Amino acid sequence: MKLLYFAWLKTKTGCAQETLARPDGVDNVQALLTWQQGRGAGFADGFADLTALRVAVNQEYADPSHPVGDDDEVAFFPPVTGG
Amino acid sequence: MKLLYFAWLKTKTGCAQETLARPDGVDNVQALLTWQQGRGAGFADGFADLTALRVAVNQEYADPSHPVGDDDEVAFFPPVTGG
C-alpha cells in the first residue's frame, strides 16, 4: 500500500510518502492508525492525538471503520487550512 | 420650488423638470401630491396611485408629512429598479 503524509505530520514522521506491504491484521483505517502509533518516536508523536488527524483512502475522506487494502493509497494529514 | 419627474412618471406627466411658485396652502409632501392630482389629465393619471410613487425632498426620501418650502427640490418617481 502507498502511504502519504502532509503538513506537520510529514515533519514529525520525517516521511512524505512510502510504499509498503500491508501489515498483518491491518484491514481498516483504525487498525492502520494504531499500527502507526507503534512505529517509533516520530510516528508515535505524529499519531499521538488522532482527533487532530484526517485520513483519506484513495483521495476520499475516510472514517476509522473504512477498509484498507493492498493497493490503496492512504493519506494522513491535519485538518485543512486552504482558501 | 423645483419639481422633478422620472421614469414612467415623466412620460405620463410629459414633464421632466419644472420650476414654479409653491401653490397656496401646499406646505408638505401630502399636500403637494394632492395638488398634482388636480393639474390635468397627464398628472391625474401619473399621480392616481400614490402607493406606486416615491418622493424625495432635496434628494432624500421623504414621507407624506415631510414639509416642503419655496426653495426645495422635490422629485417624484416610481420605486427604483437599478442594480
Added chain:
Amino acid sequence: MIKVQQEDFDVAAELQALSGGNHKIGGVTVFVGLVRDMADNENISAMTLEHYPGMTEKQLEKIEQEARNRWPLENSLIIHRYGRLAPGEQIVMVATASPHRDAAFDSCRFLIDWLKTKAPFWKLEETPDGGKWVDARASDDAAAERWRKLS
C-alpha cells in the same frame, strides 16, 4: 468610493485600485451585474438606465458609509452605469475588501441589496412590444429588509 458613469469599467483595474498594496486585506468580494437578453420570458434587445443625478451619488454614499460602519472594511467601491446598454454589458460593480471573508461577503451583499431599493435608477427595457419600464420586485424589498433587522 462611488462612481456613477456612462462609460464601461475595467473590473481588474478597479480591483487593483481597491486592494493593491494593502496587505491587511485577506478577502475581496465582488458582484458584477450584467444586462440579460431575457426577462420575464421576454426578449430584451437593449436597456436604458435613467437616474437622478445628485441624489444617486448622495444615496450611494450613504449606503457605502453604512457598510463601513457595520463591517471592518479596508476599502469599498460602488460603480453604477447609466444610459443605453446592450445584453452582456456591465451595469454595476460592488466590491468590498476586508481582513476577513465573512465581512467581505456580508458587506458586498448588503451594498447590492440596499442599492437595488434605494439608489434612484430606473430600467427601461426594449422588447419586441416596445419600451417597458421595469417594475420593482417584492423580492428586492425583502432582500433589503433582511439587513434592516441587523441595525
Added chain:
Amino acid sequence: MIKVQQEDFDVAAELQALSGGNHKIGGVTVFVGLVRDMADNENISAMTLEHYPGMTEKQLEKIEQEARNRWPLENSLIIHRYGRLAPGEQIVMVATASPHRDAAFDSCRFLIDWLKTKAPFWKLEETPDGGKWVDARASDDAAAERWRKLS
C-alpha cells in the same frame, strides 16, 4: 472549472472566460483571497501552501458539482494556488455566474466555505519565530456546517 496551479491568475481574463458572450447571466459573484502580512498578531513575511495533488482536484470537482446541483448556475470557477506566496499575492479565486444575484452570492460563498474545510491545502506561515503551520479554525467548520443543513 477547476484550476490548481503555482502561477498567479488574472481575475479579469478569468471573468471574461466565465461570463463572456453568455447573455443569460445577470450576476457574477467573485471572491478573491489574498495573503495577509499579519495573522493572530504575528507578522507574516511569506506563506507556503502545500497540497495533495490528485485529491485536491477531486475534492474541488465534487464541491463545484454540488454547487451546480444546488443553484441555477450558468458557469463556475475555482482557482487555488500552491507554493510560496508573499503578502498581497492572490491565493484563491471563486466565481459563480447565474441569471440571479441570490444564486450567485449563495453559491460563491458555499464554494469558499466548503473549500476551506474540504480541499487538502495546508498553510505554512513564515513568522519572526520561524515557520508555523496554520491551525484549522472552528469558525471555518461552522461556516461549512451552515450549508450542510440545506442539503
